[in-house]
Amino acid sequence: MLEPSTPVQYVKGIGPRIAEILATKGIATADDLLHYLPFRYEDRLNPRGIAELRAGEMATVIAEVRTSGLFRTRRMPIFQMTAGQGRARLKCIWFNAAYLKDKFQPGQMLALYGRVEESRGELQLVQPQFEFLGEAEGEAAEQKAAESLEIGRIVPIYESAGQGRLTSKWFRRTIRTALENLTPELPESIPAAVRQRLDLLPPREALWKVHWPEAGESFHHLQGSRTPAHIRLIFEELFFIELGLELKRREQKAQTGIEFELNDRVREAIKKILPFHPTGAQKRTLKEIAADMEKPYPMRRLLQGDVGSGKTLVAFEAAIIAIENGYQVALMAPTEILAQQHYFSARQILEPSGYRIVLLTGSLEQDRKREIRRHIAQGSAQLVIGTHALIEQKVEFEKLGLVIVDEQHRFGVLQRFKLMKKSGEVGDATSRRASLGRTGEGARPQMDNGTAEPDVLVMTATPIPRTLALTLYGDLDISVLDEMPPGRTPIVTRRVGDERADEVWQFVRKQVTAGHQAYVVYPVIGENEETELKAAMKMYGELSKKIFPNLNVAVLHGRMDPDLKEQVMRLFQQGKIQILVATTVIEVGVDVPNAAVMVIEHAERFGLAQLHQLRGRIGRGAAKSYCILMTSGKVSEEAERRLDAMVRTTDGFQIAELDLEMRGPGEFFGTRQAGMPSFQVANLIRDRDLLELARKEAAAVISGPNSEISQTEIDRALWQMRTRWQKTYGLVEVG
Numbered sequence: 001m002l003e004p005s006t007p008v009q010y011v012k013g014i015g016p017r018i019a020e021i022l023a024t025k026g027i028a029t030a031d032d033l034l035h036y037l038p039f040r041y042e043d044r045l046n047p048r049g050i051a052e053l054r055a056g057e058m059a060t061v062i063a064e065v066r067t068s069g070l071f072r073t074r075r076m077p078i079f080q081m082t083a084g085q086g087r088a089r090l091k092c093i094w095f096n097a098a099y100l101k102d103k104f105q106p107g108q109m110l111a112l113y114g115r116v117e118e119s120r121g122e123l124q125l126v127q128p129q130f131e132f133l134g135e136a137e138g139e140a141a142e143q144k145a146a147e148s149l150e151i152g153r154i155v156p157i158y159e160s161a162g163q164g165r166l167t168s169k170w171f172r173r174t175i176r177t178a179l180e181n182l183t184p185e186l187p188e189s190i191p192a193a194v195r196q197r198l199d200l201l202p203p204r205e206a207l208w209k210v211h212w213p214e215a216g217e218s219f220h221h222l223q224g225s226r227t228p229a230h231i232r233l234i235f236e237e238l239f240f241i242e243l244g245l246e247l248k249r250r251e252q253k254a255q256t257g258i259e260f261e262l263n264d265r266v267r268e269a270i271k272k273i274l275p276f277h278p279t280g281a282q283k284r285t286l287k288e289i290a291a292d293m294e295k296p297y298p299m300r301r302l303l304q305g306d307v308g309s310g311k312t313l314v315a316f317e318a319a320i321i322a323i324e325n326g327y328q329v330a331l332m333a334p335t336e337i338l339a340q341q342h343y344f345s346a347r348q349i350l351e352p353s354g355y356r357i358v359l360l361t362g363s364l365e366q367d368r369k370r371e372i373r374r375h376i377a378q379g380s381a382q383l384v385i386g387t388h389a390l391i392e393q394k395v396e397f398e399k400l401g402l403v404i405v406d407e408q409h410r411f412g413v414l415q416r417f418k419l420m421k422k423s424g425e426v427g428d429a430t431s432r433r434a435s436l437g438r439t440g441e442g443a444r445p446q447m448d449n450g451t452a453e454p455d456v457l458v459m460t461a462t463p464i465p466r467t468l469a470l471t472l473y474g475d476l477d478i479s480v481l482d483e484m485p486p487g488r489t490p491i492v493t494r495r496v497g498d499e500r501a502d503e504v505w506q507f508v509r510k511q512v513t514a515g516h517q518a519y520v521v522y523p524v525i526g527e528n529e530e531t532e533l534k535a536a537m538k539m540y541g542e543l544s545k546k547i548f549p550n551l552n553v554a555v556l557h558g559r560m561d562p563d564l565k566e567q568v569m570r571l572f573q574q575g576k577i578q579i580l581v582a583t584t585v586i587e588v589g590v591d592v593p594n595a596a597v598m599v600i601e602h603a604e605r606f607g608l609a610q611l612h613q614l615r616g617r618i619g620r621g622a623a624k625s626y627c628i629l630m631t632s633g634k635v636s637e638e639a640e641r642r643l644d645a646m647v648r649t650t651d652g653f654q655i656a657e658l659d660l661e662m663r664g665p666g667e668f669f670g671t672r673q674a675g676m677p678s679f680q681v682a683n684l685i686r687d688r689d690l691l692e693l694a695r696k697e698a699a700a701v702i703s704g705p706n707s708e709i710s711q712t713e714i715d716r717a718l719w720q721m722r723t724r725w726q727k728t729y730g731l732v733e734v735g
Contacts, residue, residue: 001183004031004724012177021162026680031724033178034207035233035680036171038156041222042113045153045215050088055118061125062111062133063090068104070097083110091124109133111150129157131169149176154213154222175211182207189720190239193708194697198235199228206232225686233681238694240721246695246702247718249300256452257298258327258401262290266324270317273349281483282310288479289318289457293402299455305481306652307616308488311459312342314481315404316349318457323355323382327401327454331385336361337558337585338406340566343385344573345591350383360386360395363562406459461613461652491619493647495603495629504599504628505547511597512551512578516623518597520581521614523605525557534601540581548579556582584610586617593621603629603646604639608659611646619650638662660685 002011008027009019027033047062063083071078079097081104083090092112094100104110114128133150149155149172158171186203194200201209209229213222221227225234270286278286285303292299305311319329331346333339343359350357358372358381369389375381379398384390458476496504508518520543522536536557544553554577556568565585571577573592580586580595584606598618603611611629619625629643645658684691705711 002030002178002181003183004029004034004186006030008033011174012181013174018162018166021166025159025161030178030182032680033175034182034211036158036175037210037225037230037233037681038158040157041213041219042111042155042157043219044111044150044155047111050083050085050090050123053090053116053123055116055123057116058114059116060111060113061085061090062109065104065106065108065110067106068100070101083112091122092128092130093124093126095127111155131167149173153215154217154219156211156213179208179211187716187720189717190236191701191709191713191717194239194701198231198693198697200235201228201232203232203236205229225683230681231690234687235690235694237680237682238687238691239698240717240724242691242694242698243701243717243721246698247721250702252300253297255297257296258293258325258452258455259296260293260321260325260327260401260455262294262321266321269320269324269353272353273316273320274313276485278313279310279481279483279485281305281481282314282485285314285479285481286317288477289314290321292477293318293321293455298453299457300476301455301457302476302478303457303459303481304478305459305461306484307461307613308484308620309481310485311461311481312345313349315406315457315459316346318455319383319402319404320350320355322402322455325401327399328376328379328381328397329383329402329404330390330397330400331383331404331406332390333385333387333406335585336363336387336562337565337569339385339387340562340569341591342406344570346383346385355382356380357383357385360384360389361562362387362389400454403454403456404459405456461616488619489622489624491615491625491627491650493615493627493629493650495631495643495647498601498630498632501630504630505543507626507628508579508597508599509548509551511626512548515594516596517572517575517577517592517594518579518599519586519595519614519617520579521586521598521600522581522583523602525559525583536581536583539601543579543581551578552576553579553581556580556585558583558585584614586614591620592617594623596621596623596625597628598626599628599630601630602632603643604631604635606642608642608645608655608662611642612652612655615646615650 006029007019008014008022008029009016011030011033022033025036027036042060044060044062048059050061050063053059061083063085066082066084066089068081071080076096077098079094079100081092083092109132111131111133112125112128114125116123117126156172158168160167182204184204188203190200206229209227210233213227217227289299289301292301303311303314315331322329331342333342339359339361343357346357358375360369360372372381373395376384377396377398512518520539522534522539524535525537536555540553540555554568554572556565568577572580575594595618598615600606600611600614615627618627629646631643635643641658641662645655649655701709701714701717705714
């Protein structure tokens with residue numbers, strides 16, 4: 001019998017070579033294979049007759065190949081195949097499909113699935129999916145066995161693997177064999193009370209029914225992954241992930257932290273740096289952060305806010321709490337340009353109060369780096385701002401109390417963890433001396449924080465729906481800045497084709513003449529023969545010499561020397577540069593309140609979140625701001641949806657919802673970088689309701705034995721989490 005842990009190569013019909021192909025799909029064991037679920041189903045229980053078809057519907061048709069051929073047109077090769085049922089015929093068309101030339105032979109039986117369309121009064125299937133039902137003549141026995149899985153039932157459809165070598169049909173046969181040989185005693189680790197409350201199927205029954213639905217099962221529920229079998233498997237995966245996250249949260253609260261004191265002196269220091277009256281959201285989030293910092297266990301908090309909501313100011317207020325208590329603060333940013341921006345802002349806001357701030361990035365000269373590292377190790381640098389250079393082994397903090405990580409989804413969770421551990425590296429040192437947290441009267445002497453973990457504040461400008469944030473940042477409490485600072489005016493967003501470029505440049509000239517500044521953004525730096533995209537460097541020359549010869553135009557891109565980048569940024573901030581031609585290097589980090597216009601060329605080539613982040617660079621002052629999305633050539637259907645969303649709303653959460661829906665959470669966050677759990681069956685967008693339910697049930701289990709759940713069941717669930725589900729956790733296993 002097959003055990004779930006059996007290596008997949010020992011499943012009948014696989015072997016070492018095929019096992020290597022399956023490994024690319026994350027399938028290493030029999031359990032992985034059984035959790036490789038169909039991505040859709042076909043209703044071959046009642047396949048449609050050709051005469052019954054209607055335009056606009058999705059249909060499965062079982063028919064025989066009659067004729068086929070490749071036709072070459074000026075634009076592309078078109079492959080056409082005619083299938084038949086008795087005298088009824090159906091034309092099938094595939095575009096750009098020369099690879100199908102020798103695929104079909106007259107007499108072959110096919111299952112075809114696709115949308116029925118009408119052309120010149122005739123029904124046809126365009127780009128249908130197809131599957132051969134019969135094998136070569138003389139293999140009647142095998143054909144009969146195969147057809148029993150292929151027709152007369154609801155048929156599961158799987159993504160193929162190995163460049164099509166392992167077809168959907170292969171997966172059906174192999175998974176069926178694995179299920180037939182699976183041990184009847186599958187472990188059940190979800191506590192009985194939870195199973196009964198949610199009416200969950202046993203695991204073996206769920207696996208059978210999700211791969212081989214019974215007649216009468218709702219086809220709508222199958223396609224939406226909402227059958228009882230799907231719900232069991234999805235809930236199980238989410239439950240064990242939430243169990244791990246809940247355990248992680250409780251372990252963190254058991255760690256020794258730093259009890260920061262929030263007295264009148266600290267409050268006055270915070271008030272002193274405020275450049276304007278804070279918003280209600282800023283007050284609320286600072287209160288949540290301050291309350292965490294006073295607790296005896298380490299703070300782990302996510303500060304989430306749309307572009308321009310004032311996250312940086314709140315982070316600086318938290319930094320003052322730590323510094324006034326005699327501790328150092330580290331702020332890590334994903335790019336040098338963002339680190340430099342934070343450094344400029346910190347100097348402007350904090351230096352007048354006497355706080356000592358340093359910048360540490362990879363591009364600094366070695367001598368300068370050594371000098372800065374010495375200040376950090378001695379504790380004389382109170383706020384240390386930098387990139388991943390902060391987590392290098394050579395960097396030691398005298399006494400690190402607070403870690404601030406900006407745009408955390410761009411870092412791996414392990415990087416965040418390494419920075420947190422910097423305090424542990426120095427906490428055991430015996431030669432640490434008491435020193436002042438800041439110069440001047442009233443400063444509080446430092447206390448050796450021993451092995452206490454520093455507090456961690458993670459900032460993200462990516463609006464993330466709450467349920468997704470609970471998983472991506474599952475070890476963090478969440479604060480949301482959902483209010484913009486006063487004086488901001490809504491950004492007007494318009495979309496135009498590049499044939500109207502003259503009108504756009506005329507509008508930009510008018511705005512600049514009125515005293516405002518503008519960005520012009522391009523997707524690439526230099527021209528490439530393989531692309532027709534306009535390049536920033538070429539257009540900088542055209543804009544500065546031909547279109548705006550009387551205006552101050554500059555260029556900014558990621559390959560420039562850091563000193564030159566800093567100089568350009570500073571001149572733009574000072575208003576000495578009127579138009580800044582740039583790549584997405586300005587997506588984060590450039591804050592110029594006088595910039596009121598942004599033109600994004602080839603806007604159809606940018607992602608939705610990226611467009612929103614870029615737009616967030618304007619609208620930071622009192623002037624009405626305009627974002628102009630210029631497109632060129634034919635725009636894809638997906639790009640149309642992105643552009644429509646940008647024109648329709650400036651609400652980051654609405655945009656994030658659509659972006660997640662279009663791209664999925666893995667691509668949206670960059671799964672590996674983000675530490676996103678690697679899901680087998682769950683989908684964080686589709687299954688948000690089950691995620692909330694799993695979170696609630698996991699918290700109840702971790703709270704300890706009660707009348708419903710015994711210690712034995714808790715131990716069994718935790719053992720299952722640490723063995724079978726550990727590989728899916730990503731951030732859960734950190735630390």
